[in-house]
Amino acid sequence: MITRKYLATRTSYAIVTAIIALIINFLLPRLVPGNPVYTILLTKYHYLPPNQIKLLESQFGLQNPSLWYQFQRYIIELFHGNLGISYYYYPSTVVNVIATHLPWTLYLLGTSTAISSLIGVIVGKYIGWHSGTRKETFVSALFMGLTSIPFFWIAVIFQLVFALYLTNLLPISGAFSVTLVPSFTAAFILSVIKHSILPIFTLVLVSFPGFSLTMRNTMVNQNREDYLTLAKAKGIPERLIVKNYAARNAVLPVATHIVLAFGYVVAGAFFVEVVFSYPGIGDALYVAVTSLDYPLVDGIFLMITLTVIIANFISDILYAYLDPRVELR
Amino acid sequence: MLPELEPLASKSLKTKKQTDEDSFIRGALGNRKFLSGLIILLAFTLLGILGPFIAPYSPYNTSFQSWLPPSSAHLLGTDYIGHDVYSWFVIGTGTSLFVGATVSLITTFLGTAVGLISGYYSGAIDNILMRTVDVLLIIPTFPLLVILAVYLPPTNTTTILILGMLSWPFMSRVIRSQVLTLKERPFVNAAKLSGYSGSKVLFKEIFPHLLPLIIINAVYVVVGAIVAQAGLAFFGLGDLSSVNWGTSLYWAQSSDAIVYNAWWWIVPPGLSIALIGIAANLFGTGLNEYVGQRSGEVR
Numbered sequence: 001m002i003t004r005k006y007l008a009t010r011t012s013y014a015i016v017t018a019i020i021a022l023i024i025n026f027l028l029p030r031l032v033p034g035n036p037v038y039t040i041l042l043t044k045y046h047y048l049p050p051n052q053i054k055l056l057e058s059q060f061g062l063q064n065p066s067l068w069y070q071f072q073r074y075i076i077e078l079f080h081g082n083l084g085i086s087y088y089y090y091p092s093t094v095v096n097v098i099a100t101h102l103p104w105t106l107y108l109l110g111t112s113t114a115i116s117s118l119i120g121v122i123v124g125k126y127i128g129w130h131s132g133t134r135k136e137t138f139v140s141a142l143f144m145g146l147t148s149i150p151f152f153w154i155a156v157i158f159q160l161v162f163a164l165y166l167t168n169l170l171p172i173s174g175a176f177s178v179t180l181v182p183s184f185t186a187a188f189i190l191s192v193i194k195h196s197i198l199p200i201f202t203l204v205l206v207s208f209p210g211f212s213l214t215m216r217n218t219m220v221n222q223n224r225e226d227y228l229t230l231a232k233a234k235g236i237p238e239r240l241i242v243k244n245y246a247a248r249n250a251v252l253p254v255a256t257h258i259v260l261a262f263g264y265v266v267a268g269a270f271f272v273e274v275v276f277s278y279p280g281i282g283d284a285l286y287v288a289v290t291s292l293d294y295p296l297v298d299g300i301f302l303m304i305t306l307t308v309i310i311a312n313f314i315s316d317i318l319y320a321y322l323d324p325r326v327e328l329r
Numbered sequence: 330m331l332p333e334l335e336p337l338a339s340k341s342l343k344t345k346k347q348t349d350e351d352s353f354i355r356g357a358l359g360n361r362k363f364l365s366g367l368i369i370l371l372a373f374t375l376l377g378i379l380g381p382f383i384a385p386y387s388p389y390n391t392s393f394q395s396w397l398p399p400s401s402a403h404l405l406g407t408d409y410i411g412h413d414v415y416s417w418f419v420i421g422t423g424t425s426l427f428v429g430a431t432v433s434l435i436t437t438f439l440g441t442a443v444g445l446i447s448g449y450y451s452g453a454i455d456n457i458l459m460r461t462v463d464v465l466l467i468i469p470t471f472p473l474l475v476i477l478a479v480y481l482p483p484t485n486t487t488t489i490l491i492l493g494m495l496s497w498p499f500m501s502r503v504i505r506s507q508v509l510t511l512k513e514r515p516f517v518n519a520a521k522l523s524g525y526s527g528s529k530v531l532f533k534e535i536f537p538h539l540l541p542l543i544i545i546n547a548v549y550v551v552v553g554a555i556v557a558q559a560g561l562a563f564f565g566l567g568d569l570s571s572v573n574w575g576t577s578l579y580w581a582q583s584s585d586a587i588v589y590n591a592w593w594w595i596v597p598p599g600l601s602i603a604l605i606g607i608a609a610n611l612f613g614t615g616l617n618e619y620v621g622q623r624s625g626e627v628r
Binding site: 144153160294 | 362463464467468469470471472473475476477479480552556559560563564565566578581582587588590592595596598599602603605606607609610611614
C-alpha cells in the first residue's frame with residue numbers, strides 16, 4: 001500500500017541522491033588541477049591559439065572563476081540539456097554522443113534482461129521447489145560461482161573461442177557489418193541481430209543466476225507458508241500448487257531484483273561493449289576514460305546515475321503497490 | 330585468599346573460552362564446503378606471498394620474444410612485448426590479493442562500527458547513519474568508481490581508498506540487522522541486568538556472536554574488491570603500471586591478445602578470480618551452515 005508518508009520518504013531519498021550526484025559531477029572536475037581548455041587545445045593543435053582559448057573558455061563557462069557563478073551556469077545549462085562539448089568527438093556535444101550510443105546499450109540491456117529474468121524465474125522456481133536435494137545444492141553452488149565471474153572475462157573468453165575454434169560462426173566485434181549502411185532492410189537487421197548474439201549471451205549467462213537465486217530463496221520461504229500446507233492438504237496436484245500458488249507469490253521480489261540489479265547489469269553491459277567493440281554507452285565511456293575526455297565522462301556519469309535513481313524510485317513504488325504487505329518506513 | 334582466587338578464576342575462564350574456540354574451529358573444519366573454500370583461499374594467499382620468490386624472471390624483464398606459447402622455459406608463455414607471463418601472474422597475485430585484503434579491512438572496520446553503533450544505540454544516531462547508508466546504496470557504484478578514478482591520481486592507494494569508502498554501507502546494513510536481533514536475546518538482557526556498561530555488553534556479549542557474519546562478509550568483500558579493481562584496470566583506470574590480474578587483462582585486451590591466440594595470457598587471471606569467487610562462496614555458505622547447526626544444537 002502506498003501511503004503519503006512512504007511516498008514522501010522515497011521522493012526525498014531520490015532528490016537527495018540526485019543532488020549529491022549533481023554536486024559530485026560539478027565539483028570533481030573543478031577540484032582537479034589543469035585547465036580543460038588547454039588540454040583540449042593541446043591535444044587538438046599541439047599549441048595554444050589565443051583566439052581559440054577565449055572562445056572555448058566561454059563555451060566551457062570558465063571566464064568567471066567564482067565557483068558559485070559556475071554552479072549556477074552549470075545548473076542552467078543542465079536544464080537546457082547542455083552537458084558541454086566532448087573533447088574526443090569535438091565538436092560534437094556530449095548530449096549528441098550519448099544520444100547516438102544510447103540505443104545500442106538499451107537494445108543489449110532490454111533484450112538480455114528480458115531473457116535472463118525469464119530463464120531466472122523458471123529455473124529458480126524449479127530449484128526452489130526442490131530445495132535441499134543434492135541436485136539443487138549443486139546447481140545453487142554453480143550459480144553462486146557463475147555470479148562471481150567477472151563479466152568482461154567471460155566476454156573475452158567467448159571472443160577467444162569464437163575467434164579461434166568456431167571461426168566465422170558469429171561476428172565477434174562491432175554492432176553490424178561494416179559493408180552495410182544502417183537502414184531498415186532485412187540484411188541490415190539480420191546483421192545487427194547476429195552481431196548482438198554474443199554480447200547478449202554473455203550478459204544473460206552472468207545475470208540469470210542472480211535472478212534464479214532470488215526466485216529460489218523466495219520459493220523456499222513460500223514453502224513454509226500455511227496456505228501451501230492447506231493447498232497440499234486439499235489434494236491439489238503439485239504441479240498446480242507450484243504454478244498457481246507458490247510461484248505467483250514468489251515472483252514478486254524478482255520484480256524488484258530486476259530493478260535493483262539494473263546498476264550491476266548496466267556496468268556489465270559496459271564491459272561487454274568494450275570487449276566486443278559494441279558502439280554503446282560503455283564503449284563511449286571507455287573512449288572517454290582512455291582519452292581523458294572529461295566532459296563526456298561527467299555526462300555519462302550523470303546520465304547513468306540519474307537513470308538508476310529514477311529506476312530505484314519506480315521499483316520502490318511499484319513494489320509497495322504490488323505487495324500490500326510490504327513494511328513501510 | 331581473595332587476591333589469589335581472582336587470577337585463578339579468570340585463568341580457568343580463559344582456558345574454557347579457548348577450548349570453546351578450538352572446538353568451534355574444529356567443528357567448522359568438519360563442514361566440507363567451508364573446508365574446501367578455506368583451502369583454495371589459503372592456497373591463493375600462499376601463492377601471493379611466495380610470488381616474488383617463485384617467479385623465475387622479473388615482471389619488468391622484456392628481453393624475451395613476444396607471443397611465445399607456453400613451454401618449459403616460459404610456463405605461461407610471453408606477452409606482446411616479451412614479459413614472462415608466469416612471473417607476471419604469480420607476482421600479480423600478491424598485488425591483487427593485497428588490494429582485496431586492504432579494501433576488505435577498511436570496509437569491515439567501517440561497516441562493523443557503523444552497524445554496531447546503529448543497531449545497538451537506536452534513536453537519532455541510528456536514524457542519521459541509516460539514512461546516509463540508504464542514500465549511498467542508491468548511487469550506482471560503477472559510474473561513481475569510474476568518475477572518481479578518472480579525476481584522482483592513478484595509484485593503487487587511490488583504488489583501495491575509493492573501493493573501501495564505497496563498499497561499507499551494505500555491510501553496515503547486514504551487521505545492524507543482526508545486532509537488532511541479538512540485542513533482544515536473553516543473554517544480552519542478563520548482561521545488562523548484571524550491571525555491564527553499554528560498551529562492555531556490545532563488545533563482550535554481542536560482538537563475539539557477530540564474528541562469523543563479519544568474517545563471511547569480509548571474505549566476500551575481498552573477492553568483490555579484486556573483481557572491482559580488475560574491472561577498473563580493464564577499463565584503463567587506476568595504476569596501469571602495477572603488476573596485477575586486472576592490468577594483465579587490460580594489456581591483453583589493448584594489445585589484441587586474441588588476434589595472437591594468446592589464451593595463456595588471458596585465461597589465468599580470469600580463472601583465478603572466478604576460482605576465488607567460488608571459494609569465497611563455499612567458505613561463506615559452509616560457515617553459515619555450521620553456525621546455523623550449532624545454534625540449533627545449543628537450543
